[in-house]
Amino acid sequence: MESITAPVPARINQAMILLFAVAGGAAVANLYWAQPLLEEIASSFGTSLGTAGLLVTTAQVGYAVGTFLIVPLGDVVDRRRLLPLMMLLCAAALTAAAVAPTFEVLLIALVLVGLTTVSGPLLTPLAGDLAQPGQRGHVIGTVASGLMIGVLASRTISGFLAEAFGWRAPYAVAAALALASAVLLRRTIPPMAPRARLGYAALLGSTFGVIKRHPSVRMSLFVAGTAFGVLTLFWTALTFLLASPPFSYSVTTIGLVGLAGIAGAVAAQRSGRLHDRGLSTPAISAALVLTLVCLFLAWIWATSIIVLLAVIILLDIAVRAVSTLTQARVLAVDHGARSRLNTAYVVSNFIGGAAGSTLATALWQLGGWTAIMMGGAVATAIALVLWVVPASRRRDNAEHPISAQTTSQETE
Numbered sequence: 455m456e457s458i459t460a461p462v463p464a465r466i467n468q469a470m471i472l473l474f475a476v477a478g479g480a481a482v483a484n485l486y487w488a489q490p491l492l493e494e495i496a497s498s499f500g501t502s503l504g505t506a507g508l509l510v511t512t513a514q515v516g517y518a519v520g521t522f523l524i525v526p527l528g529d530v531v532d533r534r535r536l537l538p539l540m541m542l543l544c545a546a547a548l549t550a551a552a553v554a555p556t557f558e559v560l561l562i563a564l565v566l567v568g569l570t571t572v573s574g575p576l577l578t579p580l581a582g583d584l585a586q587p588g589q590r591g592h593v594i595g596t597v598a599s600g601l602m603i604g605v606l607a608s609r610t611i612s613g614f615l616a617e618a619f620g621w622r623a624p625y626a627v628a629a630a631l632a633l634a635s636a637v638l639l640r641r642t643i644p645p646m647a648p649r650a651r652l653g654y655a656a657l658l659g660s661t662f663g664v665i666k667r668h669p670s671v672r673m674s675l676f677v678a679g680t681a682f683g684v685l686t687l688f689w690t691a692l693t694f695l696l697a698s699p700p701f702s703y704s705v706t707t708i709g710l711v712g713l714a715g716i717a718g719a720v721a722a723q724r725s726g727r728l729h730d731r732g733l734s735t736p737a738i739s740a741a742l743v744l745t746l747v748c749l750f751l752a753w754i755w756a757t758s759i760i761v762l763l764a765v766i767i768l769l770d771i772a773v774r775a776v777s778t779l780t781q782a783r784v785l786a787v788d789h790g791a792r793s794r795l796n797t798a799y800v801v802s803n804f805i806g807g808a809a810g811s812t813l814a815t816a817l818w819q820l821g822g823w824t825a826i827m828m829g830g831a832v833a834t835a836i837a838l839v840l841w842v843v844p845a846s847r848r849r850d851n852a853e854h855p856i857s858a859q860t861t862s863q864e865t866e
Contacts, residue, residue: 481572483607674780687810687826
């Protein structure tokens with residue numbers, strides 16, 4: 455399939471980059487408000503904690519479906535209209551969650567929140583379109599870091615708001631943020647180049663087509679999904695570890711420990727510059743090696759909170775660097791299909807994250823923290839070996855004809 459959009463002039467500035475990062479982070483946080491609130495929500499509606507856990511699951515599934523069905527539209531419709539529209543719909547769904555009279559209504563509302571929380575996956579390729587080739591990695595890295603910080607901070611912010619004003623408060627605040635973001639983005643996003651017409655069914659089908667045509671995309675998606683799965687595996691199991699002796703931390707304390715990951719996300723933001731300098735291939739290899747080192751340290755010093763905090767920061771730097779660099783590489787393949795490419799990227803990360811969460815419980819029951827670290831190390835080692843195979847790297851170089859025409863800096 456031919457590229458269906460013409461490149462637009464670079465019009466992004468630092469204020470827009472910051473707005474994209476904040477708006478995207480606030481949007482993706484909508485998927486995680488419920489996690490620290492499950493016990494309070496269950497008590498409020500007289501349901502079991504297990505039933506309340508469906509709120510998180512359904513929101514995540516809704517997000518995956520929304521990403522696949524809506525984000526590809528970014529390649530054929532005016533995102534200056536699409537983004538504010540989706541944020542307005544999300545604000546309505548969040549409002550419904552905030553005033554939900556029954557658990558069933560809340561469940562439906564959070565499904566709709568997941569379906570409409572697609573601003574992040576739409577903003578990232580838009581930022582790539584508006585950026586100059588030599589700054590694209592940096593811009594994508596900054597916006598992606600905003601999304602990461604939104605995920606990491608959402609649980610803590612949600613807990614504080616709920617403790618002060620009740621479990622409905624986070625959803626009311628999120629609705630106001632979504633509404634404000636819709637207005638600001640409508641005023642900020644510049645007019646875009648005209649886009650060619652493409653049928654919706656053909657658009658969705660072409661998402662698979664562009665992945666099939668580019669082996670480099672498939673490899674990047676595999677490495678990114680594996681790295682994110684390992685991070686999810688670690689974070690899920692870390693909750694089990696910190697809740698057990700010798701730590702026996704409360705849920706609030708565990709949430710505060712999780713804030714250490716924000717430092718890693720902020721530090722990893724600069725990794726996008728390595729893509730702009732043509733260094734993404736060795737940088738991804740180094741990040742995967744650092745991931746292995748972190749897992750080894752966490753295994754050896756599992757009873758030291760100081761070491762674990764250091765590991766949290768370093769592991770987040772490593773995995774976020776892999777995520778930023780692979781995403782920049784994927785979006786460089788075809789400027790006319792960036793939204794569809796980002797759809798594939800987000801969905802592959804979702805699959806990796808779901809696999810990591812599932813394996814965490816199974817491995818913990820099988821062999822505790824040691825089994826978790828071994829599982830993460832095996833997955834990381836497989837990704838590293840496949841990434842550094844010389845034949846794969848040569849093929850990867852041949853798969854960036856468009857980015858090579860755009861700038862030699864994006865060709866490895």
